[in-house]
Amino acid sequence: MCKKYKIVHISQTPLVAAPAKVALAQRMSGHETVAIAIKDYPINGPLAGKFIEDFLIEDEFTKGIIDEAISKADIIHIHNDLPQEWTTRLLHANQTAKYVYQVHSPLREGPLYLPRDSSLGLPFSLKLVVGQFQPRIHQDHVFVPNIIHDTPSVRPRRKGEKLKVIFSPTHLRPGRWNNKYVEQLDTALQSLVKLGKIEAIIPDKPVSPKALMAVRRSCHVSIDEIATGGFHQVSIEGLAAGNVTINKADYFSKTVFSTFSNGEKPPFVYADGESIASTLEDFANDWEKTAEQQLVSYNYFKKHLTPIKMSSIFDKAYETL
Template sequence: MNIVHISKTPLAGSPGRLSDEINKQNEISSLAFIEKDYPGELSGKFIYNSVVLDCLSSWDLLKYSVKSADIIHIHNDVSTECLHLILNQNPTSKFVYHVHSPLREGPLFFEVYKTLGIDFYKKIVVGQYHPRHYSDFIPLLNIVPFKATSSVKNVDDKIRILFSPSHTRTGGRWNDKVSAELDRTLKLIAKDKRFEIITPSKISPSALFELRKTCNITIDEITTGSYHQISLEGLAAGNVVINNSDFFSNIFLETLSSSSEHVPFVRMNNKNVSRKLPELLSRPEEIYSMQKQSAKFYKKYLSPQKTANRLIDIYKGKL
């Protein structure tokens, strides 16, 4: 089975991670294309093994790949130029659409897939908060492309808390990552020498994951009622994961992972974080126990291979 993934931007690496993971299967040949990489300090950090369409040779490779593809997997959106190139090859492949973003917020302010002029064979949605927007799509979890930790960091020294929001914009419903109350709380905690707040600059996802393994706690965001890729990576790194993921977001994750346990997220919000986070930090033995629980849950239920197998079943029409 030949698969072509195509996206307008790297989408934080999600298409590339999926493509790389299913490529590990003997019967699958998968190649991901990105129209434009992120600019500036994020350039090159989220493309994985994807081909960036930045020269005539890469566009020629896209043409060749489309002609032999069994599945063309479109992520979020593609440009008119790219769509015309694909359709002009008269592909015999089936088309799959995969949405990664909420409705009525950038980059998708409407149901883009309805404007592409394609009769999609399957439609997929990221299995976090997104299924409540696209109730007739097949949910699929994101993949953590790094090897899970073999041992969690102890709490004998300083308790290390990592907070690395992908952006600091506010005013959205589902895309906000930061909040004034969390910022105030972290600044107060940072004054206590028993704790260390880690706020790295823009580094590669692999370097950030290695840094996360040296920490005890990962904070995702406590604003929207969901969780993001950071929470999954926090579990894989053996961290206590703090977010505000609500019942629906959690149940999507637990169902898709076939978990018989509740996901071990620690829920906080802007109204209680100034009280609950210091309370948690006062119990180091409990933190260490929760770290081990996170790592155990990830290894038992959230392996990348499980998500890759689900995606292949979608391609084969089993879902």
């Protein structure tokens, strides 16, 4: 049985809830774990309040419990970055904890990120990286997964049912690895909607993760990005929702991710700007093919990607401490 730890996760912002999801999975596995976000996203911004449900954000009410968690922690797990005053605070409060650093972002892309593990002044014993496209950039880090807590489900497409497609990027910033937009996708979706082949759902503003997942469960196809060769958390959410999950993930990205699933590569459907229209039309014209691929997605998530199984990957990484 894996040793059970007292773990504190700390991030400057919610990082679309990724640290809190790790903490929740670890609590489900028997660890005593808390996630702290130093601040929410800007109050007037579109992401404010949407990703903090499972975080503690420090105020007069929570400061005592945060101080206690830090002082008693066996592991302090830092995500992406930390203000200098927090570095000083941690070192003063706890001289025995093991420090873990995890990076979620590509280099020098919005929101601008530079590696901080060597400059934070903390004695990191382990460096982790999200195991999607990121390991090709951060090459001396151990791979760990993003975790999805939604219970897997599937609503296979039925005969006579129009193909329902969702595309829901959190942003449209340009970049090598953060890019989530190609013009051909817009054209393909608009054309296929006009032809009556598909129903397209494209939120015009950020919505809560729970609402977005509820809508995704009603769809047959989730489109991630088809620009970079990587993929993002939405692809994992697509599998959990039993969707045909379309992205441009290349061999490297899928091979890295397969380390979390006993070597079985994720059942993503490949498309790029040139092929997205024909890929969607093929599924639109074949309800049985759609339903079969939906079941493949659902079964893969259920077999490999549940929170307890993903938490065990962090346990294995911590064993090196």
